[in-house]
Amino acid sequence: MGENCLKTVYLFNEGYGQSRRLLGGKGAGLCEMTSLKLPVPPGFVITTDVCKSYYANNNTLPKSLMKEVKRKIAVLDKETGKRWKSKTNPLLVSVRSGAAISMPGMMDTVLNLGLNDDTVVGLEKQSGNPRFAWDSYRRFIQLFGKVVFGVDDSHFDDILNAEKTRCNVTLDSELDENSLQNIVKKYKDVCKKQTGAEFPSDPDEQLELAIKAVFASWMGERALVYREKNNITPDIADGTAVNVVTMVFGNMGNDSATGVIFTRNPGNGANQIFGDYLVNAQGEDVVAGTRTPKPVSNMKKELPEAYDTLVQTCNTLEQHFSEPQDIEFTLEQGRFYLLQTRSAKMNAVSMVRTSVEMVDEGLIDKNRAVSRLSADQLEQMLHPSIDTKAAKNHKILAKGIAASPGAASGIVVFDVKKATALGEEGKPVILVREETKPEDVPAFFASMGILTSRGGKTSHAAVVARGMGKPCIVGCVDLHIDYDSDTCTTQNATLHSGDSITIDGSTGVIYTGEVPTISPKITKNFKRLLSWAQDSKRLGIRANADTPEAARLARKYGAQGIGLCRTERMFNAKDRIGLFVDMIMADDITQRNKILQKLQQLQRSDFVKILRAMEGYPVTIRLLDPPLHEFLPDPETLSNKIKTMSKSDAQDTTPVLRRARDLAEVNPMMGHRGVRVGITYPEIYKMQIRAVFEATARLANEKVDARPQIMIPQVGSVEELNYIKEIYGTIKSEMEKRYNRKLSVNFGTMIEVVRAAITANALATTAEFFSFGTNDLTQATYSFSREDAEGKFLPEYMDKEILSHNPFQSLDVDGVGELMNIAISKGRSVNSSMEIGICGEHGGDPNSVKFCHASGISYVSASPHRIPIAMVAAAQAAISEV
């Protein structure tokens, strides 16, 4: 299509109904307000298509554009009663950028355009205020020179300061019109020096140059960086529009003013206008901060009529947009103008409050209330956060990978036992380790937060901390820990055991000292919102929970079951880890079985508690997953320890070392774990399956509606599953006979091995349910070990745009998602009503939840603290489908 076919310029009263994509956010807002008969100064929008054409044609404007612009200027003449280039009543305009996505301050604007040595005289006459006219002229040249010609501000400042010195005054406003005329001349000279030509006096030429300059600023350094940082990609905004707006002046006396206000309080969501204004000032004065603006509430007294208009306008806008607005207004000699409106940016708390109140006010419906929240934003509400103001007084020690959100302060402790002991004494402890192991878990319970120098987002520390909802930073490579001297060093400092630090698990930043934190609250509003989300969603929401406490918390947040209960976590309790190690070290099967019997009693009592807490809802119990060596000490460390032991101690410990070495693996992620352990040491799975059935029987006796499901991890073939199913079947009959009742315990499999996804039709002949383990599945699909990838090449992959996002945080739809869809369709081809869940960490990620909804998954399971997020994301997915 040639440029002639396209409408390139829209008057504000022509543009309503066109997309923000075409007119930019500001332009679309101005057109929409115009259509609402709100007092918008006349103006027009040059579309973003023109911007694209500008870049496509080697930075030139379409040939016919300026003709069209002049035609629109003529319309403005008519509407305002002023005249373009007039020496008596001149029309002046501002030329403003405005892309589809707001990029405040990142692109250029020119004000007071249309002034020259002739029209300034007209402005004098029009306003009856020569000082005002020449000040406007001076401002115009400065801004135009800077934006269009790239003149450095310092040149203008020097001239201004020199004049002030000469006149012996300190404020700009103290300069009189003679001084300003003087300055105008000198400003023009500066521009001439820069361009080698006279400063353009023809308003048409000025306008063309300004339009080009605004387009050029789309690709300016600031704009590029901003778009990259805020992930504004060409598919959501690919150019700026240009808004040409009749100038109105808030600086024409005490019946003039300018202000920026929100229709509701963006800090707490309260339903009252919120913002600042300045009397006798232009917008830039508010921004520049040279004068202190007054709170808008003050306007009620000072400018009561205007205040009423403002409040009324705010109501109109909210009624129309169904969103709190962020607006700019100007009062010119008592006449009220709106210059901009856009949806107000709000924090999580105010989003929640305004959502609920707007429903109550009948402004929006519940679906809209749920949809307008960013699920990510909710995260803020669910964890203690750093008091950012207070944080400014604290040194940043280092930065690591934000692994589990929330902030915590405490004393640095490197030793695991010491951390446990101090924590149990009630000291706030931050456990600082190179990495952590299952045997360190008691110290997790005792600590306020965890910091490791190694590992990624699925490292042991990260996963365990997230599960417990404790703040955690991992992979802080700048942190060098020396266990021997009980210190750690960064480029900035050395910390000793006992020193205070604060970690922000939401950002990965580590501060020295105790930074005050802000506690989260589940407000009444938030609860109402969650209940609406619960009503709208189709996906089930379950929790990853390994303890009765976690189960209760999950239930409180609205979880409808436990999608993942990791049985190995139970072995890490202080009274059990020793028993478990003994089991691994058992010389023969008899000894092992004896120990397993003890463990069986413990597991049974765990299961009873969890099943009771989740009464009426399914609880998916995953049998032992990690490789056995994870429960033994690290061979190198142990070997060193043995060297310092007495002979008899060394003798006692050597078998453990030998076993740890025997069990050690080159690639533990892909080793002897999950069902592979279950098959080679069937006595372990037998014990766990028996414990589940015994717990079920016991609760059945008590008439508790327990709904356990047994889930097998790391399955890659139906043969593996069949092997365990046979064991399960034998135990089931044995138990049903013993307890003389039917015991219903579903039997299913994780899908976390690629081969399981590929052969899901075979698995579906044995499994009653599937649950995607998307952490492992993502690792296997990418052949990335998350631990290695996140610490090493993943950041560079994001920098180089090879990955658009971290696939461990948000599901990789093209690869992992495709595999999941293969598995779902193969599984359901055998059992069309099969329950298929997802229990990887992606279950708590909004985008991944959206994918799960679309692929027909039955439920997502997330850590308790992320359940509200999953809930809202699931509701949004369901709502957006309608």
Place this chain on the structure above:
Amino acid sequence: MGENCLKTVYLFNEGYGQSRRLLGGKGAGLCEMTSLKLPVPPGFVITTDVCKSYYANNNTLPKSLMKEVKRKIAVLDKETGKRWKSKTNPLLVSVRSGAAISMPGMMDTVLNLGLNDDTVVGLEKQSGNPRFAWDSYRRFIQLFGKVVFGVDDSHFDDILNAEKTRCNVTLDSELDENSLQNIVKKYKDVCKKQTGAEFPSDPDEQLELAIKAVFASWMGERALVYREKNNITPDIADGTAVNVVTMVFGNMGNDSATGVIFTRNPGNGANQIFGDYLVNAQGEDVVAGTRTPKPVSNMKKELPEAYDTLVQTCNTLEQHFSEPQDIEFTLEQGRFYLLQTRSAKMNAVSMVRTSVEMVDEGLIDKNRAVSRLSADQLEQMLHPSIDTKAAKNHKILAKGIAASPGAASGIVVFDVKKATALGEEGKPVILVREETKPEDVPAFFASMGILTSRGGKTSHAAVVARGMGKPCIVGCVDLHIDYDSDTCTTQNATLHSGDSITIDGSTGVIYTGEVPTISPKITKNFKRLLSWAQDSKRLGIRANADTPEAARLARKYGAQGIGLCRTERMFNAKDRIGLFVDMIMADDITQRNKILQKLQQLQRSDFVKILRAMEGYPVTIRLLDPPLHEFLPDPETLSNKIKTMSKSDAQDTTPVLRRARDLAEVNPMMGHRGVRVGITYPEIYKMQIRAVFEATARLANEKVDARPQIMIPQVGSVEELNYIKEIYGTIKSEMEKRYNRKLSVNFGTMIEVVRAAITANALATTAEFFSFGTNDLTQATYSFSREDAEGKFLPEYMDKEILSHNPFQSLDVDGVGELMNIAISKGRSVNSSMEIGICGEHGGDPNSVKFCHASGISYVSASPHRIPIAMVAAAQAAISEV
């Protein structure tokens, strides 16, 4: 279908054309020989379906069976002129088992059936030899008692021995008919004692019992074990047939004989009958070894007429079966009978020779010659093998995983440098290590064989040794190496550095001392056969080769290109590894580039040599694949070494330790390697790409037809591939400008990451070819690390039948194969003529080659030593399709 509808019994002259599945191998052979008018004693076959019915109906025979059998017995009466149950001229029969797959000696047989106190008199009359008659009766009772009643042989032996003592003789044959009558009575008593009933005298009853006993022996302990060991599954043989055959006697005087012969020599394939016979003997005497049989050549003089018949019969059989036969014959008073024929089992050498000679003789065509070889068997011909006789005099030290076939003797050396030095002096060295690293490769070149106590079939040692064609045993867990004392110990012995051992990489067995070995030869016959295979196959065959020598060898074996040239192997040469380490240690990019320039020159010269050696054929050069830390020393070892160093040495070495620790990974298989290194250190890939183009330009100048292809490893997304393609494109233009000519270097990707397979359509937009890396793809699909799996749970998985075969040896068709088919179809949907190869080790496995043929892959690439195997397998796949 009811049993009445099925023909349950076939006379030998009725059965020709029925399947071996139905009649068993023996029965089908007898029917076929009968149809050829060869002298087979009349008889009939009870089908394997009856056997299945027997088991399906709780070990009972179909009701009508014995009626049908009696009808057939009546036919035998007619054909032989003898009479069942006759007191004057009785018909006697043997009752023999015979399944679809030969299971020699594993099931039961009854001879001389039909004898009782009456018919024995008839036999006396018929033969005119009372002693023969009573000896036959005695033998019948013994065999029947054992087979049908389960009487222990020792009871019969005791009676026989007692009688010999009583008569004061030593040989059975010295007992006269009175003694034998005596024995018959006592034998019957033994049976009566066992069963509580009189020995059955009715031949009909005898026959029914014998038939049942033969069916029962299908599920006997011996048969079950044999079938399991030989992988005879129900889909290839699911029951035994029963052959009822008129008895003929080789023990009726000196004009009688019995023998077992091959129509060609099974040891070397020579075209002459080969085997043994005994005059005046029954078959069991040949087997029992109580008399020494004579070579069949002797028959020419001793029984010239029968010999001529035999030779003629052999010709007839070969003409008919187109296979050398293994036959049993009996001469009864000058009359020649054939009792069995089957295809002769032969070793690789004789299979090759007979194949070629039978083509020359016009017996078979070339396709048949290629098809009758087992590709696995070929392996024997391609490596030195243990002289198994001589091996019996040597102690077996231990057993490990057979990782690279062939046998080698040498002195044990534990130290890598010492091994290199001694090897270069010409000493035969066996390198014995816990595991090996890239820096150990010079010692590989200098050694005769490699033995490691750790690792699996894709451990570094295994893969490198296979590539070099050197014998290698890995994962010998019983071997404890103590580097400090320069010794290793097993349960049996302690070896010192310098002691002699012999390793058999084909079986994993390690012997003490030097066991003589037998060298392989590529015979003229073998070469002809390979050339026929080459003509028949559709798949391309390329080689995995990293050196000009390997390239030349591959070409000699018939490779049509190099499918995988691993560039990192070139960095392991003695003069390069230091340089490569310096490159890794470089402080900044400038220093690194300086070193890379040197490496570039070396690589260029490598590429020139390899491309020249493969002139006219494609050479696929894979850019650096392993993680950088593989080139650095192990941190723990180095750290210990540093402790013993002088202060200044320690200072120099510490940075290497630090770097090694920085680069260390938890799961190196899934870490920072392949294209991930290429993207984070682009200077390395740039160097390699430049070296390829420079080599290409140089050869173009010399008018050498070089056809390089650049292949990127570990690719998981098209974004990665695009990043490198851009580098490639820049270098290509730069080089074409510099050398002023077009340089054609194809650009492609490995498919070894699951995500690459799943997104192959995207990759196909950038890659010009695909090559499946099935080693890594199998690991990723199963989430098994081969190194960990093979040493730990894989053996148990095979035992428990969770895996039917090792997926690293033979491709997993359901999982990995399915993924490959997804990738092929996605890739070809974008580029229908895309070249897709496979360069994992599966390229040398016959079953995997068959899969590749079927999925439409373009070529397989295997190590040079496996190319003949791949060639034959590819030909067989193509032939079997016709």
